[in-house]
Amino acid sequence: MTAPDRIRVAVADDQAIIRDGLVTVLGLLPDMEVVGEAADGEAAVALAVAERPDVLLMDLRMPVLDGAAATARVRDEAPETAVLILTTYADDASIMGALRAGARGYLTKDAGRSELAAAVRAVASGQTTLAPEVGARVIGAFSAGAPAAPADAAGPADAAAALTHRFPALTRREAEVLALVGDGLSNAEIAATLFVSVATVKTHINAIFAKLAVRDRAQAIALVRS
Incomplete structure (x- = not known):
């Protein structure tokens, strides 16, 4: 400047x-x-x-x-x-x-x-x-594009498994975090869902962004949706 x-x-x-x-x-x-x-x-x-x-x-x-x-x-x-x-x-x-x-x-x-x-x-x-x-x-758009899960499906666990398959560089936990980001959850909501600290969620999100070459949540959601 x-x-x-x-x-x-x-x-x-x-x-x-x-x-x-x-x-x-x-x-x-x-x-x-x-x-x-x-x-x-x-x-x-x-x-x-x-x-x-x-x-x-x-x-x-x-x-x-x-x-x-x-x-x-x-x-x-x-x-x-x-x-x-x-x-x-x-x-x-x-x-x-x-x-x-x-x-x-x-x-x-x-x-x-x-x-x-x-x-x-x-x-x-x-x-x-x-x-x-x-x-x-x-x-x-993300929600509309997500496949409907059968009644006995694990839901988030299935989503994480699918993301692990699509993005093999991610760890299982990172895939879980990415799935919840895609669902629109905040860091605090993700932390409560996974029983971890907000700081841990931030660490996982930084790793996800680096591995997937995205800069922010909006790009991460778009990538999951693509």
Whole structure:
């Protein structure tokens, strides 16, 4: 950053009026600095590589290169830049595609100024942020895609066994934790379910993220769902 307390943000959207509005809104925030804007996905990647912003606001439907593909490129070519999707689309395919590509957050364009600012700050600090309706769709998509278990099945144990088979690098306990993450449980809820400490759950989750090359819970859920 040019100043230690300012978040460097770039904006990618093919609609000039939306780009201008975002640049204006973000530029008025005392802890943020807009370092560039792009009108298509290819230009967004070039901007991220050249400026290395802390956060890149990315639309999904853009010419030349769509937002999901551009997000994947940014993750590879400018990994220090966190991508925050800002789009009108909140369907399962758009959400999952963006999260699998490496987006750190996902907002819809009806978000208010305070919600947008909070999301930028969250992803800049390494957190994941999803609009409430997006988070609900992520969990709903996972749940809808999970096969129904027979009445006498062990449930979570079966899910862990399936994940161990899919991801042999995981230990049995890590697979159990991943299954519960996929069910939308918090660290505290996972700890209570498995009768371990929250610190132990965090250790397992860090190991899972490293082994599966995912950066956050949203990507882990998308991977399980895929």
